[in-house]
Amino acid sequence: MAWVDLREQAKRRSPEELIKHLQTFELEMKFSAGVWFFSPGAGRFHDRYGEAIDIPKRLEIAAKLRDYGLAAVEAHYPNEINEDNLEVYRQFMRDTGIRVVTVVPNLFYDRDWEFGSLSNPIPEIRRKAIERTKITLELNRELDTDFAVVWPGIDGYENPFGIDMVAARDRFADGLAEALDAVPGVRVAFEPKPYEPRGRILYGTTAEALLLAQKVEAKLQNPRNRELLSQGHAIVAMNPEVGHMLMGYEDLAYSFSLIMEYGRLAHTHWNSQPLGNYDQDLNVGVLSVEQTEAALYVLKMYGYRGYFGIDINPERMPVEQALKNSMDALRAANDRINSLDHAKIIECTMHPERCRGWLEAYLIRMRAPNPQKLPPLWKM
Secondary structure: OOOOOOOHHOOOOOHHHHHHHHHOOOOOOOEEEHHHHHOOOOOOOOOOOOOOOHHHHHHHHHHHHHHHHHEEEEEEEOOOOOOOOOOHHHHHHHOOOOOOEEEEEEOOOOOHHHHHHOOOOOOHHHHHHHHHHHHHHHHHHHHHHOOOEEOOOOOEOOOOOOOOHHHHHHHHHHHHHHHHHOOOOOEEOOOOOOOOOOEEEOOOHHHHHHHHHHHHHHHHHHHHHHHHOOOOOEEEEEOOOOHHHHHHHOOOOHHHHHHHHOOEEEEEEEEEEOOOOOOOOOOOOOOOOHHHHHHHHHHOOOOOOOOOOEEOOOOOOOHHHHHHHHHHHHHHHHHHHOOOOOOHHHHHOOOOOHHHHHHHHHHHHHOOOOHHHHOOOOOO
């Protein structure tokens, strides 16, 4: 398996070192996309708007986006990638150079998971979830992916009364640790979400996910995993999704910085989302562009080198156009943050008493299409 070193993210820099880093380091705009949204299904309140598209056709669409910047795809096991269509993906990778960057165990959709997957209190159902996770980790190793995303979408509750929540969290962490020790040397990228489809999902916020990572790693016993941990590598890393963060009223820049402080940012999922609300998976750039820019600036500050995964639900436009719009929105935001005067920004943040209001005024002008029409910015 391709082992990506995340330890550099946790490096501390002096203000002078940080300025130099910002002036020399640029994010690599390499994009991945989940094959699940290439064929949007019916919603809770409406029928499917388009025809169902099979996996070979979805990969044909992805192949056409290679020259536009799509570098990798993501898929769930067993509904999107499995033993029967594995050669289809391998041929796709050979023909296009587009990677499978992650295979995700589907631990949320099946009828079996009605009362949870890895946290399920029914032993035989929980065992099925653990075994599916093991198979998926093996598939990630076989395909030389970077990580296996784990999303606990169905592990949670609606009525909290009487639930032994500590036991539920223990079952989830124990099951994940068992799977990781059975397939050592494979990284998990955990994706928190506060709610939906459950009223409250276990380990649903960034901070909770960091606690899960520490808890699971403390349980690992396989010598290969212990060796990686002793070298300072994260085995349980994270794949935060912008929409999920905003559903939980998190600030993107703060949350991304918290993950990178511990060297655990393996991958990122991008879309747009109003604060709170249901999970909308809007195209990148539709809402809160300033949050996108602040998040990208944090990734630049701490040296993120991973993919920018697009996770959207383009029900009312062709998936090709939705992906192009989202990739372009990230490219445009990245171009804007690269054009900033990093020395002055760090000066403002390190000496706020000398720069009252200057950074806000500066960003207003940098976002303006014709900044010369505004009064000149005063010197700090």
